Structures are given as structure tokens and as C-alpha cells.
Amino acid sequence: MAEKTYAGKSVNVTEDGYLTNPDDWTKEVAVEIAKEEGIELNEKHLTVIEFIRDKILKGETLTIRSIGKSGIIDTKGFYDLFPGAPLKKASKIAGVAKPASCV
Amino acid sequence: MKKIVILGAGTGGTIMANKLRKVLDKEEWSITIVDRDPNHYYQPGFLFIPFGIYNKYDVVKPKASFIPSGVKFIVNSINHVDAEKNVVSLANGQTLEYDFLIVATGTHIKPDETPGLTGKEWYKSIFDFYSHQGAVALQNFLKTWEGGNMVINIAEIPYKCPVAPLEFAFLADEFFVKKGIRDKVNIYFSTPLSGAFTKPKATKMLGELLKEKNINIIPDFYLERVDDENKKLISYDGREIPFDLLTIIPVNMGADWVARSSMGDDLNYIATDRYTLRSEKWENIFVLGDASNIPTSKAGSVVHFASDIVFENLMSAIEGRPLLAKFDGHSNCYIETGFGKGSLIDFNYETEPLPGTYPLPGVGPFGLLKNTRINHYGKVMFRWIYWHLLLKGKELPLESQMTMAGKEL
Numbered sequence: 001m002a003e004k005t006y007a008g009k010s011v012n013v014t015e016d017g018y019l020t021n022p023d024d025w026t027k028e029v030a031v032e033i034a035k036e037e038g039i040e041l042n043e044k045h046l047t048v049i050e051f052i053r054d055k056i057l058k059g060e061t062l063t064i065r066s067i068g069k070s071g072i073i074d075t076k077g078f079y080d081l082f083p084g085a086p087l088k089k090a091s092k093i094a095g096v097a098k099p100a101s102c103v
Numbered sequence: 104m105k106k107i108v109i110l111g112a113g114t115g116g117t118i119m120a121n122k123l124r125k126v127l128d129k130e131e132w133s134i135t136i137v138d139r140d141p142n143h144y145y146q147p148g149f150l151f152i153p154f155g156i157y158n159k160y161d162v163v164k165p166k167a168s169f170i171p172s173g174v175k176f177i178v179n180s181i182n183h184v185d186a187e188k189n190v191v192s193l194a195n196g197q198t199l200e201y202d203f204l205i206v207a208t209g210t211h212i213k214p215d216e217t218p219g220l221t222g223k224e225w226y227k228s229i230f231d232f233y234s235h236q237g238a239v240a241l242q243n244f245l246k247t248w249e250g251g252n253m254v255i256n257i258a259e260i261p262y263k264c265p266v267a268p269l270e271f272a273f274l275a276d277e278f279f280v281k282k283g284i285r286d287k288v289n290i291y292f293s294t295p296l297s298g299a300f301t302k303p304k305a306t307k308m309l310g311e312l313l314k315e316k317n318i319n320i321i322p323d324f325y326l327e328r329v330d331d332e333n334k335k336l337i338s339y340d341g342r343e344i345p346f347d348l349l350t351i352i353p354v355n356m357g358a359d360w361v362a363r364s365s366m367g368d369d370l371n372y373i374a375t376d377r378y379t380l381r382s383e384k385w386e387n388i389f390v391l392g393d394a395s396n397i398p399t400s401k402a403g404s405v406v407h408f409a410s411d412i413v414f415e416n417l418m419s420a421i422e423g424r425p426l427l428a429k430f431d432g433h434s435n436c437y438i439e440t441g442f443g444k445g446s447l448i449d450f451n452y453e454t455e456p457l458p459g460t461y462p463l464p465g466v467g468p469f470g471l472l473k474n475t476r477i478n479h480y481g482k483v484m485f486r487w488i489y490w491h492l493l494l495k496g497k498e499l500p501l502e503s504q505m506t507m508a509g510k511e512l
Contacts, residue, residue: 063260064295064325064339065259065369065370066368066369069369075325075327075339076327076339078339079325079339079340083340084323084340085297085323100398
């Protein structure tokens with residue numbers, strides 16, 4: 001566990017940089033985490049991020065496939081917004097736990 | 104007469120039929136088991152078929168031989184389950200009412216989910232080894248293949264038997280070495296995961312083994328489609344891998360009837376309490392093995408360990424007692440690493456695979472996360488154990504709960 005400051009706010013993060021408390025999340029925090037990931041947040045990103053927050057905080061699990069079928073965005077679009085590892089990056093910016101790719 | 108219906112006569116369903124028939128009074132309880140296939144396949148054996156280590160007939164026996172007398176076995180497809188009314192409808196129009204339902208219809212490959220996969224190259228230069236047919240077709244292909252780019256790809260997670268693609272890579276390396284063409288074959292292992300496996304210690308050990316055997320790993324590769332015209336895999340982020348031979352682990356999904364009955368998630372897995380193994384929605388439905396959405400491996404060993412819990416909790420439910428048995432997600436996998444050696448991992452929901460000894464702490468004979476000959480023999484012997492003891496629900500000298508004894512932190 002480490003401490004970081006985003007948008008003037010001190011928050012706890014895991015060793016991979018995920019917020020340990022999803023309640024610490026604000027849009028301003030998201031913008032700064034995104035910057036670290038090399039992403040300039042726009043409305044489209046935020047729609048996806050809010051969708052992910054909503055689902056995860058309800059206790060659902062998400063996969064790239066389920067997001068691609070959600071109607072929010074298709075898989076290709078998801079990759080375009082969060083290049084490389086979209087679910088991991090989007091989860092980090094959304095302030096929720098690192099997606100567990102279970103065995 | 105009260106009724107138990109078991110859907111699926113694979114590893115899980117067959118074990119449950121055997122366990123339940125032994126203890127439930129025949130005058131009071133009828134047990135019916137349904138499966139669309141009259142044959143039981145020893146699925147861990149599919150891995151060995153492409154390399155000619157096992158042949159076509161080494162892995163098949165009639166299902167009926169493993170189902171005890173006093174259990175009705177119906178060979179038919181499941182059309183639909185009405186979980187509110189407690190009725191199963193079969194493809195032939197027959198209906199089965201139940202007091203308790205055990206779902207054990209597993210997970211299956213769905214090559215049609217990936218565009219271009221089942222086009223003109225399917226079973227010509229693209230194969231799976233997760234079906235009997237695919238494994239046999241690949242065996243025939245490899246007999247005369249002279250080399251090139253062999254790509255192993257995992258299309259989606261989760262999939263059945265998480266270590267099998269790695270074992271396939273290791274055995275392929277050995278096969279090509281012995282054939283004298285290893286220098287003409289490039290082996291690529293492409294996966295949507297960030298490494299060889301999901302958990303850190305096993306990923307490190309297996310990643311090093313891949314490197315040692317000159318197998319190139321391509322991580323974070325999430326397959327969008329196959330271009331069968333130009334023989335290339337294409338990922339969602341536009342990366343391409345050219346292949347001469349593609350061995351694919353296609354998208355895995357639960358049974359189609361689950362979707363028709365609106366009982367599962369987007370991959371047809373049924374929401375299941377990870378500890379009690381009862382459906383989260385219906386009190387008289389238990390879900391055993393790959394058909395559930397519990398966060399552990401989809402693998403025969405899990406089914407075997409979980410069957411003890413389903414049995415105990417179902418008996419409690421029948422007698423109106425609380426469900427006290429708790430599954431810990433225990434999984435135990437032999438990993439063939441080629442040249443007569445093997446490794447072994449043992450883990451659960453909470454504990455990642457660790458080095459050590461199994462099943463006797465400090466003694467073994469098997470070495471956890473070690474690469475040894477005895478581990479390989481464990482895998483070889485297991486086929487006999489599977490047919491003669493495991494399916495019949497007999498006690499094995501293995502605990503269903505994982506233990507930390509014998510593990511090194």
C-alpha cells in the first residue's frame with residue numbers, strides 16, 4: 001500500500017496503483033490517474049468509466065467481452081479509448097479494484 | 104416419490120449419481136441423469152492425442168458403464184429448464200419434474216464466436232485439442248507437417264483446464280525435437296493474460312520454462328478475428344500474428360440450454376454461491392463444476408473436490424438443515440512439461456500455487472511447482488484412477504479442502 005496525491009487529495013493505492021477505497025474517487029482524481037496512463041479523459045471515456053464504477057460497486061464482475069456486449073461501447077472502441085489493456089486501465093481510472101482474471 | 108434430476112453425465116454428474124444412489128432410499132428418491140452424448144470422454148487425455156501418445160480410442164468409454172443401477176440414464180439434449188416450476192424439458196419433448204436439480208453440464212468450446220476461425224482453414228491449418236475430433240484431426244496433420252510458425256492462442260478467459268495450453272506447448276516442443284525439426288518450428292504462445300499464468304509464483308516458474316524451451320510468449324493478446332485468407336491472427340488493438348499452424352483454445356461457454364432458460368451470464372455460466380455451491384437464485388438447484396461462475400479453475404480436480412461439498416449440502420437441504428459445508432475453491436493440476444517430466448500446482452480461492460510437496464507434507468511424492476519425473480508419472484497414473492475410482496465416487500486419499508501443510512511461503 002502506498003499514499004498518493006491526486007488533485008490535491010491524498011489517497012491510498014495498491015502497489016499496482018489502484019485506489020484502495022472507491023469512495024476516494026472523483027472526476028478530478030480520474031483525470032490525473034488517466035494522465036499517468038497517458039490518456040486525456042473525454043466524455044466518451046467518462047461514460048465507460050461511470051458504467052464500470054456502477055457495475056463493480058453493485059458487486060458484478062466485468063470482462064472485456066461483457067463490456068463489448070453492454071451497448072455502452074464495442075470491444076474495438078474500448079481498446080481505442082484505453083489502448084493495450086483496456087479493462088485494467090479503465091478500472092484503475094474508475095477507482096475500482098484491479099480486475100481479477102481468475103484461473 | 105421425490106425426484107433428483109442431474110443434468111450432465113460428465114465427471115461431476117457421474118460422481119454425484121454414484122454418491123447419492125449409495126445413500127438415498129430407492130423407495131423414496133428417484134434419481135435421473137441426462138446427457139446428450141452416450142460416450143464419456145477422458146478429457147485430460149485429449150492433450151496427448153495430437154502427439155500420438157494416446158490414440159483415438161484410449162479416451163472413450165460408454166457413459167452407461169459408470170452410472171449405478173437404480174439411476175435412470177436418459178440420452179437426450181436439454182431444451183430448457185423452468186426453474187420456477189421445477190421442470191426440465193428435453194429435445195424429444197419429454198419433461199422431467201424435480202425436487203432438487205444438480206446442474207453439471209460443463210463448459211464447451213464455441214469456435215463460431217471468433218470471426219474467421221471456422222472458415223476454410225478449420226481443421227486444415229487451424230485446430231483445437233479440446234474436442235475429440237479436433238485432437239484427432241491435429242494428430243493427422245502433425246504426422247506430415249514439416250515446420251513453420253506454430254501459434255497457440257487462447258481466445259477468451261475463462262477456459263477449461265488453464266494449464267492445458269502450456270502443456271500443449273511443452274509437449275509440442277518435445278515432439279518437434281524428437282522428430283528432428285525443432286529448428287524449423289517457431290512456437291508462439293499468445294494469451295489475453297499478462298503472462299504464462301494468472302498467479303505470480305506459477306507465472307514466474309512457467310514463464311521461465313517457456314523461455315528455456317524457446318517458446319515465445321505474446322501476452323495481452325486479445326483475439327478479435329482470424330484472417331484465414333492471409334493466415335493471421337488479429338487482436339482488438341490491431342496486432343497481427345502470422346501462422347502456418349494455429350492451435351486455438353476457442354471461446355468457452357456454458358451449455359446452450361442455460362441461455363435458452365435465461366439462467367446464466369453472458370458466457371452461460373450460472374451464478375453460484377462460491378462456498379455452498381447452491382444457485383444464488385434457486386434454493387433447490389446446485390451447480391457443480393464448470394457450469395458455475397465460481398472464481399476458480401474450470402477443471403476436473405475442482406469438480407472432484409467440489410462434489411464432496413455439493414453432496415453434503417444437498418443432503419442438508421433434503422433434511423432441512425442449514426448448508427454447513429464450504430468449498431474453498433481447491434484446485435490441483437498436473438502440468439506436463441515434456442521429456443517425461445511434470446509439475447504440479449495446488450491452490451484455492453485464497454492461496455496462489457506455492458512450491459512444496461504433495462499430498463504428504465515434506466514427503467510428497469509429488470513436488471509442487473517443481474519439474475520432476477514423478478510428477479509426470481502422477482499424471483500418467485491418473486487415467487486409471489479416473490476411470491476406476493474417481494467417477495464411481497470412491498474415496499481418494501486426497502482432502503477436498505486445500506492444506507497449507509507441505510507448502511513453502
